[in-house]
Amino acid sequence: MISQDFVKAVAAERGLSNAELEVLSLAMEGKGTSAIAKQIGISEDAVRKRLSEVYQKFEIPGRGPVKLTKLQQMLMSRYQEYQGHKNAETLSTLNELNPKVPHTRHIWGEAPDVSVFYGRGDERVTLKRWIVQERCRLVAVSGMAGIGKTALSVKLAKEIQDEFEWVIWRSLRQVPPIQDFLKILIQLLSPTQEMTIPETVEGRVSWLVNYFRQHRCLVILDGVGAILRSGYFAGIYREGYENYGELFKRIGQEAHQSCWLLTSQEKLSEISLLEGEISPVRSLKLTGLGEDARCILKEKGLSDEKQWGELIKGYRGNPLLLKLVAITIKEVFDGSVNDFLKTTLFTRDVSDVIEDILERLSELEKRILDHLAVKREPVLFKDLQKIFAEVSTQELIGGVASLLQRSLIERSEGGFTLPPAIMEVTTQLMTDLQE
Template identity: 45%
Template sequence: MMSAHFCPSRATDFNYFGDNYKMNAINSQSSTFETREFIVADTVVFNKQGTHLTDIQKIVLRGAWQGYTYEEIADREGYSEKYLKRDVGPRLWKILSEALGEKVSKKNFRTALERRLTLANPSHNQQLDMDSCQDWGEAVDVHTFYGRTQELATLQQWIVQDRCPLVALVGMGGIGKTTLSIKLAQQLQSDFKYIIWRSLRHAPPIRELLEEIIYFLSNQQEKDLPETTNGRISLLLKYFRKSPCLLILDGAESILNYDRKDTHYQEEDEEYGRLIKYIGETYHQSCLLLTSREKPKEVAIREGEELPTRSLRLIGLDELEGQYILKGKGIYGSEDDLKKIIQIYGGNPLLLNMVSTTIQNIFDSSASDFLKQEIIVFNDVKEFFDSQFNRLQPIEKELMYCLAIEREPVSFQKLKNDFGLKVQSLELAEALESLRRRSLVEKNQGFFTLQIVLMEYTTARLLKEICQEIRTQQISLLKSSKLLKLIVKNYVRTTQSNIFFRMVLDQLLLELGSKKNVESQLDTILSTLQHESFKLEDTTDDIISLIHRMQVNLSSYK
């Protein structure tokens, strides 16, 4: 984790990690937990041992402040009471005792923290001149940083020279938005009096986030904050007008709801939308930089090349920058092999680091040996895409499947033909745009496609679902989907048919144990479909054709 930088004129190095607010029921009552005391606890621990309180320690501290027992905290947070009472709690009180220089327990820690806060009154401390005050929150260490020279220059131009009040940095997960935002902030330290970096990963309540930001900007002087969120936003803007501040909010997708077609804020975090809107529309001398997997609507409707609000979509690293990551992890191989790996994973830094670890552990760091296996979607990569795929709407999932089946870039009209009359052009266009905003679909000269690794992941996921339906005899995806005709067209009637069906049959053999069991399962499904064909949709004939084709392929198995 990155070493925290602080404002010299502050009474103490108060650096509260706002990334750990999402604490279920305990957090919903956090208004009784004084932010300043919590800042003191985290700060004195950091000053004593060089590390901040852990997430679980903060949960116990917050719960204890509310007066909850270990049992109640455990029930609310999903932990073992024994673990909290015998391990986390005692360690926490010991750490605080050492940091505060007095005996601290669950019973007296509030008094001890309040006493330390009193001693930390700014009037008792020497006020030092300052060039920049910085609060880095949970910003990671970016001492290893490759490329992004042009992106850094563009962002610096927008923020410093063009004085844009609102900038968004968007791109696929793992593409490097977080590290780029930190690197940028480091380079802009001389341009802003205040720099604040905060993570929205756990969707911290906005009132608490505003409280700690204002507390920092006011040098701990602003104590009686407005009760309303709007009042706190107005107060923040007052400080934004008073002094140049760079506020970075990382991971804005955490306050976006992907369960609907449009990008909008979850009910409890709609006020974040107002914060972004007001910062973008109001005159001041500061800047809000957002990072997100998807572009917030408050940015999308206001941005433009010559407008004050702008966004930069981050793409993968180029071949040279990608090779720095691979070679830095000890991966060796020909230049062509290294380039191929970078191409497969779209230059995504996180995916390149993931695959590098696999190549190290399984293939003795040999790029060539890894590529020979032709397996590019392993567990870490699968989990990475699962988290994004599971949040898609049904039509968005079908679009992903269609693009995976097509294999080659396709036009909007081709996709419209694949879906047929059941999907309106507007609905399809909205789904495509939603996938593009999340960097899951690429567009080039009017044609849409998937990155190689994402195409393989999506294909594997489709095959798994087909196998599950055959194994359970619950044919729902194929009945209701536009995919079936596409599968029949692109695989059954082409030279790729054997590849596709062998993949399905190999998986079925693995799950059902023998060729005989697979044959029996296919016969049962076929009999059921033929018997009920008059009741089913017009896809039934295609399903029967698909099953017949699988039986033909199965006959070649020994």
């Protein structure tokens, strides 16, 4: 049996109201919806609604009774871990052992484990300076898929968490409507208060900004790209999600003592508009790992170290792509990078990742990539104007800028060209269409 004190502590950590905690406790005792409704004097629909809120705050997937079973299993697992460490059955011991209890006010949600982390020393120094010393209100980290934005956000937050009253890490990959997202965030920040949450988006944002004036909080939003449109230039919101832009604008513009850290493949227009060297809004574009990427290949047990540089350069130091290709090299070529490079530089797994990225592009962006893949050498903007004569200069500039934002093209004195991985996949896609 899980102790009630433990349930209360974990419930507070997740931002449950007293009413939701009451329903959860009865459900944990094995009581059904009807019995709970009779005992506390509410309708069965109200019970189901409260349980739904509980599951949402605990981020429990599934449907119906399966959710309660999963929640019970999760709580039991954590309780057994706590029991295995404690010397005395007291709540204070729980608070010492569990870094997510209310007194420490750290809510990591689905944040990944970053116990194995390579490089990014300069980036972490820069971000720490912006957030801790210069007290920036809004910071965005952008970069290609797999470049390490999520891991960096968690690593950084762990290192600076003691500077804040609250650290909350949330993912937008499930594309929550802004009303729901704001409601959950308010509930997390006021777990012990019985309050009426404002009905409007504007009211909820105002509540948060006022809270951030009174408390020093760090809110990390991962996967912001999920609320952006596919098939358009970078940084345009999906229909119905435009209010997120207003939220970010107010967080960046209005005076408060907190910081929001956003990660996304694409740079948001609000960031571009508000950022500056002395502005409280900053952005960092994350590039490859460089020599630090060798640690990944070493960990995977690859041989032929002299060829590692070629592999890293071909993948532009992208950690995810290097991990994927390293697995193939280990399994198929017994770890020999030299033997692998005699056959190809790219694998199906890598192509799948890049194809997913390319699917999000606008038609003009795809056409620009196709042209650069055919040329296979740098192309000046004036030459692109000749090739795409039917496209307005304004539109063409937008397309090129969008591709640069996504890290899908590179710029040099000779013009624009494609990174090797993008070149390979784009060429293959064109070949497939012609067959």
